Each structure stands twice: as C-alpha cells, then as structure tokens.
Amino acid sequence: MSDTRRTVLITGASAGIGAALARVYAAEGWDLVLTARRRAPLEALAAALTAAHDCTVTVLTADLADPDAPDRLVADLSARGLTVDGLINNAGFSCTDGFLNTDPARHAAMIRVMLTAPVALCRRLAPGMVARGFGRILNVSSLAGQMPATGGDTLYGPIKSFLTKATAGLHLELRGSGVHVTALCPGYTLTEFHDVNGTRDQVSAAYPAWMWQSADHVARVGYRACEANRPKVAPGVMNNLLALLPKLLPDAVALRMVGGHAKRLKRL
Secondary structure (H helix, E strand, O other): OOOOOOEEEEEOOOOHHHHHHHHHHHHOOOEEEEEEOOHHHHHHHHHHHHHHHOOOEEEEEOOOOOOOHHHHHHHHHHHOOOOOOEEEEOOOOOOOOOOOOOOHHHHHHHHHHHHHHHHHHHHHHHHHHHHHOOEEEEEEOOHHHHOOOOOOOOOHHHHHHHHHHHHHHHHHHOOOOOEEEEEEOOOOEEOOHHHHOOOHHHHHHHOOHHHOEEHHHHHHHHHHHHHOOOOEEOOOHHHHHHHHHHHHOOHHHHHHHHHHHHHHOOOO
16 A cells, blocks of 8 residues: 555444445545444445455444543554544434433433534544644534424434534634535435434435435535535535525524424424
C-alpha cells in the first residue's frame, strides 16, 4: 500500500448508507476502519472491499450507546497506529412507538448514538486533522432534521436537527484549515433502517417509489459534497423542496403536514 493513502473511520458501517459509504470511499482510494455492533457483516464487507479495491480495512466492533465507546474506539485506533483522516458519523436508529411508550433507556441510547457520540468523535479526531492540514468529516443527518418533529418518533428529528446545525458550526470553525465538514441529509432511502424500527410496511405503502433513493446514490452525493466542502447536502430535488417548505409555511400548517405524515404511518 502507498504511504499516501488516507484512512476513514465509518460508524454504523454494517449495512445501509454506512456500507454504501464504505464502498464509495474504498473505490476512491481510501483505506477504512469500519465499526458497528455486529462483527459478521463488517467482516464480510471488509473482505469484499479488500478484494475489489486492494485497500486495507480494519474492523472494530463498538456499541456507541455505551458512553465510554468513543474513548475506547479512539484508544483502539491509537494502539493500532492508525491515523484517521476522515470521519463518517453514520450510526443511528429511531424509536417509533411514541415518546410515552418508549423505554427511557432506549431514548437515552438513541441520544448517545446519534448526538453524543458524533460530537465526541469529532472533538477527539478533528484536532489531529487540523494539525495535519487535511481532514474530512461527514455527519449523516436526515431530511427529518429540517422538518417539524414528527409525533410518534418524537426525538429523531430534533436529534438530527442538532447534528445538522452542529455540523454547520464546525464547518464554519474549520473553514480554511484543510478539514472539510458536511452534513448529509437524505430523505427516504432504501436500507434496512425501516425494517429495524418496524415501519417498513407503513412507509412503503405511504410513499410512492419515486420518493425513494438508493443508499449507493446517497453515499455518492455525500462523498462529492464533502470533497467540495459543502456545509449541507440533501440528495434529490424533491428532498430539497421538502426541506424548503417548513421555512415558507406558517408553523401551524407545517405541524399539520407532519401530523398527516404520522397518520399515514399509522403511528398516531
């Protein structure tokens, strides 16, 4: 391997957008560190990427719901002598049974995985990128972060809104340092995400096929946007129009709109 190869750390890399981003970065000449809770799919992906792209892929299992996981992950990287040139915060899940019906411990884990851990990893890894004059940080947020919060999945949108805005702030702070910082805000994407949260049948029935995008397309858009150092990107013309609507509509109308969304999902 060339000494000039860069290494990117991808959380939640076992499936979906995370795995798609791993394929894109491997094809673009990066080495990878893949992390998620499940080792078997990570190892299968690592083997496929190594064979296809002759890259070095390191597999590290981690559960970012554990408050100590970011520190342990960074310590493991250091112990292995790995320099992280790129960070992709992708790990995430949602709780769609309603705020009052969800175990508070589950909500606490959701906040740690999608809010606390990305902030911690950015804080620990960005200084080295700045010191070297090169870095890439791609935070996988969501179109939901630009819409009014949806009842039933009460915390998901607000968490993603925080991540999008924190990413914009970090983008401004690191501008000119050689470190690019971008929030990727996809809409409905064909992954196992909706299978995990139990809404696959509902969302498939509620929205037409043309509203859905492939994980590979979303990943490619995210890669290009981060290379261009855009603060935020929402793949697809329709998603950009949907993101614009809440800014133009009165709050009451926007809330009715997302209320209709929740009813279509049969969650309220």
